[in-house]
Amino acid sequence: MTPAPHGPHEPSDEYFIPALRFRVLTRAYDALLSVTLDEARHKRALIEQAAIAPGHAVLDLGCGTGTLTRLIKGAHADASVTGLDLDPEALGIARHKAADAGLDITFVQGSATAPPFEPASFDRVLTSLVLHHLVREQKQRALAAAWSLLRRDGELHVADWGRPLDLLMKLASLPVRLLDGFAPTRDNVEGNLPALLREAGFVDVAETRSARTLYGTLTHLRARRPA
């Protein structure tokens, strides 16, 4: 893992890159992803790997417009499900979608780097397409926070852009890198997420799935906070 470049200004806990970089595009996010990413299939695979049990407390870290959050609660009515995001507009969309589906989900505004929850509050933390919005220092803080939020033996499940499987996937990843920035996406495409998870204290870190998509290689990872 190459050292992270240091800029003069570290991003604050309130700074975030919106779902499609520009706020005006947030309302188009769901339509774009469902048409171009086969979003539900990838998100369902992440939920399946999380093996959520009745009574589990589950956090969707960086829930955005709440598609994953809604799918979690839809599949696990007995789990208590919380979505966290910094973007009030995305959270507004997420709340509407949950209400329309009649699902009891708690949505909270806050940063993945300083989440407003007590330590050891969750059995599962899921996070999808968020880490590539964070520069390394933010990734490290978000992963350390996820570790603290998990109960002993709790699990973190990540879906995000990973090391490109081949040249075509490397080319495909360029639009996302241009849109969200080369600095926040660097550790993703260099394949550094497993090392960052281990550095945060997680054990049993594994890449469970790599899928080719229009936007590059989508990787799923699993990690556990030791008992």
Ligand SMILES: C[S@@+](CC[C@H](N)C(=O)[O-])C[C@H]1O[C@@H](n2cnc3c(N)ncnc32)[C@H](O)[C@@H]1O
């Ligand atoms: C590409 S969207 C992914 C949304 C959703 N998880 C999904 O899979 O569709 C990235 C989300 O991360 C959120 N985000 C970025 N930085 C954040 C931070 N520091 N804390 C909380 N959310 C953040 C953005 O507001 C946005 O909603």
